[in-house]
Amino acid sequence: MGLGFFGLTSKNAPQIRINLFRQLHSLIFHSKGAYDYYTIYSMPIWLRKFTFSEIDKFYKDEQDAYSKSQSGEGQSNVIGSDGKVNAPAFLQDSKSFKGKTGYK
Numbered sequence: 001m002g003l004g005f006f007g008l009t010s011k012n013a014p015q016i017r018i019n020l021f022r023q024l025h026s027l028i029f030h031s032k033g034a035y036d037y038y039t040i041y042s043m044p045i046w047l048r049k050f051t052f053s054e055i056d057k058f059y060k061d062e063q064d065a066y067s068k069s070q071s072g073e074g075q076s077n078v079i080g081s082d083g084k085v086n087a088p089a090f091l092q093d094s095k096s097f098k099g100k101t102g103y104k
Contacts, residue, residue, distance in 0.1 A: 026052065027051060
């Protein structure tokens with residue numbers, strides 16, 4: 001049988017099957033239990049690809065936010081290099097918390 005059904009031949013069928021199972025595993029693992037094997041396997045291909053791209057985008061955005069927080073972008077420090085509290089910075093940063101205590 002030299003002709004393949006939609007390009008599927010006996011030579012490339014094992015690799016395509018492995019790729020399918022890798023994609024299924026990635027979706028199940030990275031969704032953290034939101035999907036089970038049978039749900040993903042029976043999902044239409046277009047929906048499976050969309051779900052995979054959304055999960056991938058979520059994890060990339062999460063990594064960017066983590067990297068940004070580690071680099072200190074957009075953060076102010078109220079403690080100076082000498083270990084003392086910088087009073088003007090402390091007052092400026094604490095204005096957003098005024099009146100928001102849990103004590104009555």
